[in-house]
Amino acid sequence: MAQLIFPKDFLWGAATASYQIEGGAADDGKGESIWDRFSHIPGKVTNGDTGDVACDHYHRYREDVRLMKELGLKGYRFSISWPRVFPNGRGAVNPQGIDFYNRLVDELLANGIEPAVTLYHWDLPQALQENGGWGNRAIVDDFAAYAAYLFDVLGDRVKKWITHNEPWVVAFAGHFQGRHAPGLTDLPLAVQVTHHLILSHAKAVQAYRASKHGDGQIGITLNLYPSVPASDSESDRAAATLVDGHNNRWFLDPVLKGEYPADILRLYQERLNSPVIEPGDMECIAASPMDFLGINYYFQKVVKHSEVHPILQFEEIKPEGSEYTAMNWEITPQGLTDLLVRLDRDYHHPDLYITENGAAFKDDRRDGGVVDDQDRLKFLQQHFAAAHRALEAGVKLKGYYVWSLMDNFEWAHGYGKRFGLIYIDYQTLERTWKKSALWYREVIRDNGL
Numbered sequence: 163m164a165q166l167i168f169p170k171d172f173l174w175g176a177a178t179a180s181y182q183i184e185g186g187a188a189d190d191g192k193g194e195s196i197w198d199r200f201s202h203i204p205g206k207v208t209n210g211d212t213g214d215v216a217c218d219h220y221h222r223y224r225e226d227v228r229l230m231k232e233l234g235l236k237g238y239r240f241s242i243s244w245p246r247v248f249p250n251g252r253g254a255v256n257p258q259g260i261d262f263y264n265r266l267v268d269e270l271l272a273n274g275i276e277p278a279v280t281l282y283h284w285d286l287p288q289a290l291q292e293n294g295g296w297g298n299r300a301i302v303d304d305f306a307a308y309a310a311y312l313f314d315v316l317g318d319r320v321k322k323w324i325t326h327n328e329p330w331v332v333a334f335a336g337h338f339q340g341r342h343a344p345g346l347t348d349l350p351l352a353v354q355v356t357h358h359l360i361l362s363h364a365k366a367v368q369a370y371r372a373s374k375h376g377d378g379q380i381g382i383t384l385n386l387y388p389s390v391p392a393s394d395s396e397s398d399r400a401a402a403t404l405v406d407g408h409n410n411r412w413f414l415d416p417v418l419k420g421e422y423p424a425d426i427l428r429l430y431q432e433r434l435n436s437p438v439i440e441p442g443d444m445e446c447i448a449a450s451p452m453d454f455l456g457i458n459y460y461f462q463k464v465v466k467h468s469e470v471h472p473i474l475q476f477e478e479i480k481p482e483g484s485e486y487t488a489m490n491w492e493i494t495p496q497g498l499t500d501l502l503v504r505l506d507r508d509y510h511h512p513d514l515y516i517t518e519n520g521a522a523f524k525d526d527r528r529d530g531g532v533v534d535d536q537d538r539l540k541f542l543q544q545h546f547a548a549a550h551r552a553l554e555a556g557v558k559l560k561g562y563y564v565w566s567l568m569d570n571f572e573w574a575h576g577y578g579k580r581f582g583l584i585y586i587d588y589q590t591l592e593r594t595w596k597k598s599a600l601w602y603r604e605v606i607r608d609n610g611l
């Protein structure tokens with residue numbers, strides 16, 4: 163019998179993303195994405211792995227929806243490959259591309275699973291990157307047109323939309339750190355990209371409200387972290403405030419309050435002359451309130467002052483004595499409770515969804531025909547309990563999408579990092595249940611743990 167019972171209509175789900183699971187990278191008219199290009203550059207991805215085949219979900223989606231049904235999922239969060247629908251990013255639609263997503267949505271609904279669609283999860287059409295990609299303000303209208311098309315075609319059946327997945331990662335991992343596509347290392351550009359992403363989110367929200375199927379819910383997904391000072395020193399506390407601003411408030415404030423946080427805006431504009439904000443931009447952002455905030459939570463950050471960068475004067479540390487996942491991420495379930503309560507308090511009680519939470523572990527043990535991933539089961543148990551503590555504190559948490567439904571292409575780490583509830587053998591593409599999936603099925607059945 164479950165001890166921790168969740169609200170009656172709590173939405174238990176799992177999440178994936180197009181480039182990480184679909185494969186079919188050049189099938190049926192799909193255009194090239196920046197991740198197709200980036201993953202084929204030698205040295206960018208561990209083992210030279212690419213998303214050419216991935217989990218071959220493009221061809222095996224019916225089998226995967228069957229697995230979701232057996233799991234008892236209430237919802238499934240997935241992303242649409244922009245270049246599969248618009249091979250050149252704009253202009254002609256690829257009929258076989260949109261047909262795939264129509265079939266996927268219909269298969270989910272036929273199995274009683276609510277689709278939640280992420281419009282953008284990092285696989286930009288390469289053709290748009292040739293024009294400067296997210297660094298070129300023209301992308302804002304391209305994204306709004308792409309979104310409006312999908313609202314029109316899928317909006318009669320899809321009632322939960324996420325404009326962007328983790329704009330921080332798109333901007334800083336892709337345009338400053340260089341470890342993600344398009345592999346640029348230009349901090350002022352990265353900050354300008356954040357503005358174009360946030361502005362495009364607002365334009366997409368407005369397009370949704372104007373669409374004939376705009377009666378659902380739309381939000382954004384942010385990767386958020388509690389930012390904890392490594393010591394009580396003034397410099398470490400200042401570093402933690404900077405990380406909270408750079409990682410969290412820079413995105414939360416515009417999409418939930420309609421303005422950038424003054425401290426970070428001043429820092430960026432004085433030191434980077436970025437972003438350029440055109441007249442009307444902030445009014446557009448402020449006039450586009452969303453219905454929910456999606457949160458990707460994996461760990462909290464412990465931060466100390468550092469001169470390692472002249473502007474981003476912080477360094478994350480790895481506390482001794484903690485448990486870590488295969489990504490070397492500290493396991494901090496209480497950080498999830500703290501984050502949810504803070505968001506509820508500081509942003510006026512928004513509807514919240516955990517749109518990603520999960521962990522990579524080695525998954526190298528079997529128990530009969532099942533992968534024995536007790537470490538992932540424990541991780542999820544701890545984080546579900548942490549979410550329950552936030553619910554008891556009055557947070558309007560509406561659902562939880564575990565990352566991920568299946569093992570998949572973990573970006574620059576390739577296939578060596580496994581986050582799935584379902585194990586993928588990349589030689590045979592066979593799907594195998596893990597113990598965490600069997601356990602999750604009971605949590606969903608009992609609506610609690």
Ligand SMILES: CO[C@H](O)c1c[n+]2c([nH]1)[C@H](O)[C@@H](O)[C@H](O)[C@H]2CO
Pocket residue numbers: 179182327328385386458459460518565571572573581
């Ligand atoms: C610090 O974790 C980030 O918030 C984060 C973790 N993750 C993500 N964002 C992405 O949204 C997924 O595509 C990744 O596969 C997943 C696992 O790495």
